[in-house]
Amino acid sequence: MPTDTADTSPSRTALAVRHLGFEDLGLLGPLLRERGYLTHYLDVVTQPVDTALIRAADLVVVLGGPVGAHDAGRYPFLADELLALRARLADGSPTLGICLGAQLLARALGAQVTPGAAREIGYAPVELTPEGTASPLRHLAGVPVLHWHNDMFGIPGNAQLLAGTPACPHQAFALGTQVLALQFHLETPAEDIERWLVGHAEALAAADIHPAGLRRAAVEAAPLLRTRAVAAVKEWLTAAGR
Template identity: 85%
Template sequence: MPTDIADTSPSRTALVIQHLGFEDLGLLEPLLHERGYLTRYLDVATQPVDTAPVRAAELVVVLGGPVGANDADRYPFLADELAALRTRLADGSATLGICLGAQLLARALGAQVTPGAAREIGYAPVRLTPEGAASPLRHLAGVPVLHWHNDMFGIPENAQLLADTPTCPHQAFALGTQILALQFHLETPAQDIERWLVGHAEALAAADIHPAELRRSASEAAPELHTRAIATITEWLTAAGC
């Protein structure tokens, strides 16, 4: 049975699959430490992606990045990552995917990832479906979150669509209580946004977005978003028995 914090001893492992150095757990890292997790990052660009540790971790978080979920021919580590995730998800083990991570979860569960109608970069709220309003995402109602993507995932078989936006009709899905996929970012604190603005400078220039717009939006969204993000992930972890 799920409990609030089942075990506070630092013996449980949260394996964090990372695709880009500055896209990390952000706000979620202190939360996981409070719940008794050791966080271990797996940098897929420099470390082998083995199925055994991905399958064995008590919790896996798959983070974002600028590569595409369909780009295994260009970035071979994606094939190993997908194979490991397929094995883990077949077990129904607790897994959170964010942005690219969410797209990889969708692919591992048999859904397609396709180009979106338009690039989506900036802060805006998501619209919750009835299922989303009854899920941990209810804490995000009306709160601007960070969007930064070109592609969109399909909804896997038996999964529930939780949220959408006018530009992207698939913003979040859940499969049971154990698997949660978010196309948007809720983990990035405002003080880290400058790393994104520098690291993704070419994407911002291509979209004709001035960095000052995102700095201002991040600062305005931060107080409410940070509180709601922690509430959202806390509720999901509890429901997942984590």
Template identity: 65%
Template sequence: MPPIALAIRHLGFEDLGLLHPLLHDRGYDVRHLDVTTEGIDSDAITGADLLVVLGGPVGANDTDRYPVLHDELTALRARLATRRPTMGICLGAQLLARALGAAVAPGPATEIGYAPLALTPDGMTSALRHLADVPVLHWHNDCFELPVGARHLASTTRCPHQAFAVGAHVLGLQFHLEADHRDIEHWLMGHAEALLAADIDPRTLRRDAAAVGPKLSRQAADAVTEWLDEAGC
């Protein structure tokens, strides 16, 4: 039986993107768990050989308004106790931070668009070193604090904690390493109200995606591949 890579999906078009073919080529049986239609399958989340918690338009603190997030946090705590490889992206990273006891709160400003990371010394020796010279896609309002014992890997001016690692088995990314520039129109249409509220012109994002996307795709694949190797995936 091939190993299972499970992605928790909160919004249809925010899927594994670039990571799907990468994981498939590594021999994984790649599956999505759509929490809005399927709810939380704790056994699947705990038992997957690799778990990727994806992004979404809700907040990690919105457990009263979206009870499925409460169930997800419970399942993630059980997952983290197994020390199996787990990656969180944007909302997913915020949920991992919360599951590890760290706070999540609104950042100083909405951060949407392609911009570079400032890698910490730990970040420069991590798999994220592949992203040192390329802008990545940011799309969030909230930011996480660092869990106790986590290594701080990257920051931006608007969000001081952009990435963290716990051991070799947990990687939390506030930015969207998985987003495929060829699918940016899904993001622009699907998040049109957020762009309007932030006074961001979708034409700018569309242009930046075309300019940055091909290089970012290659270097994102290198970063994820190195992390998977380190995590024993």
């Protein structure tokens, strides 16, 4: 399994569940290493979905991807992934979901994932709910984040809605201090955006979006987004006891 090694002697493990090579931890990788994590990737498209491995990690980050949370009939690994995530969530272990990862967490917690009112691709702030303003996401108030999705998750029972946008009213939820689900991307640094523009070229063409605009927006958002994203995740990790 590919490993990102740290300069210190890590005592904790962070497992990143990855669906697409370039949708990785991004700026979260250095942050986790700084906090003493040894980070691993589980590439569920090519590697067996090991429930024991997913349950055992001190922290799991479920990353994004271009498939749908209901696409297990087309991509069978998703069914195994959902079973593993249900087991982990039943344990109450710290888990962060991003985009597809957030949708899978919602499904694992019993909520539905449905087509959104419109495809959402680009940089824009999210609107925080009162609960969101009191959460680690407060650091993202007014900060443009990257949106790249078609579907929207429902809010699981006992979870709190933290943020939304006009096109996607459900952009983030938290279940206690241990589970955080984000429909948007805060992890992608500007220096990685070109991989997205090439890797998702067909989606951009279908949406009639020229990559030049996204390229410019990524550079403009980068300084503030990097600082605020790191602050938000740091605060969430602390609240989760990590």
